[in-house]
Amino acid sequence: MGITGRRNQEIYDVVGIGFGPSNLSLAIALDEHGASAPQHPVKAHFFERQPSFGWHRNMVLPSTTMQISFMKDLATFRNPMSRFTFISYLHASNRLVQFVNNQDFFPTRKEFHQYLEWAAAGLADRVTYGAEVTSIRPAAGSGDLSPDLLEVEVRGADGTTSVVTARNVAISTGLVPRLPEGVTADERVWHSSQFLGRFNAQSPDDLKSVAVVGAGQSAAEITRFLHDSLPHAQVRAIVPSYGYSVADDTPFANQVFDPTAVDDYYFGTDRGRDAFWRYHRNTNYSVVDADVIRDLYQRAYAEEVSGVKRLHFSNLTRVAEVRRAGSATQVVLRSLLDDRTEELSVDALVFATGYDGMDPARLLGDFDRHFQRDAAGRHRVERDYRLVPASDLTCGVYLQGGTEHSHGLSSSLLSNIAVRSGEIADSIMLRRTERELERDRPVEAAPPAA
Ligand SMILES: Cc1cc2nc3c(=O)[nH]c(=O)nc-3n(C[C@H](O)[C@H](O)[C@H](O)COP(=O)(O)OP(=O)(O)OC[C@H]3O[C@@H](n4cnc5c(N)ncnc54)[C@H](O)[C@@H]3O)c2cc1C
Known part of the structure; x- marks a missing residue:
């Protein structure tokens, strides 16, 4: 479906916003629902602002691996018979036997990306790329808000906007990169979410001194990558803790x-x-896989032995200030041990300082006040991931992400997406059936007048 028309007359059962792994998994779950009821398929469409499918492309570093088992893919935990499992992908790629011989539960991020692209290609008719959703609002009814229909405004890559109508939306726009206050990203100051794109745009000869801020997995991976890729450069890790802490995956x-x-x-x-x-x-939070920690420590130790040091760790240290001076960047570091400051000049500075959770209010705008919040000001969310309306709205706003406070630690991760998407698909189908039963119920005759 293109988005050239101003208004698309079709009413969708669900419009998905974002087409990362979460909504891709939902598209699969809906597709499989449709296969079991072909006479009454679900009308679903997804909008993705990237020009093509991409999963954290700027962090697909060589040799980085998944932090979950390959079986926590888009479908297996919901339907191991799905044609969209990682095993199906391996089979289609003629690599199933070799994968098993390799005896590893944790594929490289590169291979998992290929799997996701393969699955997305299988549902290409369900998604419009280069299409950013800019707002969600209730459709106008007879002079008032329509309680059961939503309008989704979409901006295409060419700047044109169009509106689609849906009974439900599934918001899955992902995590939002976070920089420390006062820091602005530019061509030499990067957030980790920009990393590979920015790095590849530089000539390696121009990067003689680089620094990475953070204590999590991305920080450690980028530090290792820079140490490998810039053999002539000084690489400094600025770590706010006393050292990297291990991710507990026992x-x-x-x-x-x-x-x-x-x-x-x-x-x-x-x-x-x-x-x-x-x-x-x-x-999961601010922790690093044990093998990456050991690798970094062994590199540092080998340099101690050789006497040629270029991998440095500033622990219990925070960035106090960043100043740009031409192509160089001055970083003021403050030690948490004695409050002393130190100034460093770097050619590139990477902030692997994490992400904020998904906030649906960004897209809901004024409409957000039609949904309930708890005493702490957080959205109230039903078990089926639907925002709890404050009025008699019957349209559904489902969240894939941004539910750490209501649904727990896996909300922004891949671990539970297959099951969560199945639950959302079930909820959409159940509510559709209830609506249809309600519509088809014979009107009861009025009791005879006494
Ligand atoms: C480097 C990195 C590695 C990770 N590795 C793992 C891992 O190994 N295991 C794990 O469980 N989790 C991992 N995570 C967590 C991560 O959140 C999930 O892997 C996954 O990306 C969640 O999928 P999602 O679809 O919810 O969000 P995303 O993958 O972020 O997808 C959201 C999509 O929405 C699109 N979008 C945003 N706004 C709009 C809009 N307004 N209109 C249209 N499209 C929009 C974005 O372009 C994006 O494609 C990792 C995160 C990072 C940053």
Whole structure:
């Protein structure tokens, strides 16, 4: 479907906003629903602002691996028979046997990206690329808001806008890169989400001194990559902790990402939810895979032995200020140990300082006040990932992401997307059936007058 017309007359059962892994997985779940009821298929369409499918392309560094098992793919946990599983992809790529011989649960990010592209290509007629959704609003009814229809405004790559109408939307616009206050990205100061694009735009000879800020997986991976790719350069890791902490992916802790953990979190007490975060934040947040930590330490140690040091770690250190001076960047570092400052001149500075969660209010704008918030000001979300309306709205705004407070730790991750997408698809279908039953119910005759 193109988006050239001003207004598309069709009413979609669901419009998906963003076509990353979450909504790709939803497209698959809806497709499989449709296959089981071909006489009454789901009308769904997805809009993606990138010109083609891409999953964190700027962080597909050589040799980086997935942090989840290949079986936590787009479909397996919901439907292992799906034609969109990672195993189906391996089979279609003639690599299934070799993959098994390789005995590794964690494919490279490059291979997983290829899998996602392959799956997206299989559903190409369901998505419009180069199409950014700019707002969601209730459709106008008879002089008032229509309670069951939404209008989605879409801007195409050529700047034209169009409006599509849907009974439901699934917002899945992903994490939002975060820079420290006062820092602005430019051609020499990068957020990790821009990394490969920015790095490849430079001549390696111009990068003689580089620094990476952060203590998480991306920070450690970029530090390792720069050390490999710039053999002539000084590489400094600016780490706010005393050293990288290991990501706990041991089996008991890993259960926090199980589909059943969503119910435990959602229906649990505040104390229970708090315990999830207190005990298990180190499964994902500001932590690094053990093999990457060891690799970096061994590199540093080998340099100690050789006496030629170019990999440096500034621990318990924060960036106090960034100043641009021509092509060089001056960074003021402050030690948390003694509050002393140190000035560093670098040719590139990478902030691997994480992301903020997805916030649907950005797209809902004024419409957002029609949805309930809790005492802490966070959106109230049903178990089926639908925003709780404040009025009698019957249209559905579903979230894929931005539900850490209601559904737990896996909200922004891949771990649960197959099951979550299935739950959302089920909810959309169930509500459609209920609506149709309601519509078809015979009108009861009025009781005879006494
Ligand atoms: C480098 C990196 C590695 C990661 N590795 C893992 C991992 O190994 N395991 C794991 O579980 N999680 C991992 N994550 C977490 C990550 O959130 C998930 O992998 C995954 O990207 C979530 O999918 P998503 O579809 O919800 O969001 P995204 O992948 O971010 O997709 C959102 C999409 O929406 C599009 N979009 C945004 N706004 C609009 C708009 N207004 N209109 C139209 N389109 C829009 C974006 O272009 C994007 O394509 C990683 C994250 C990063 C940054």
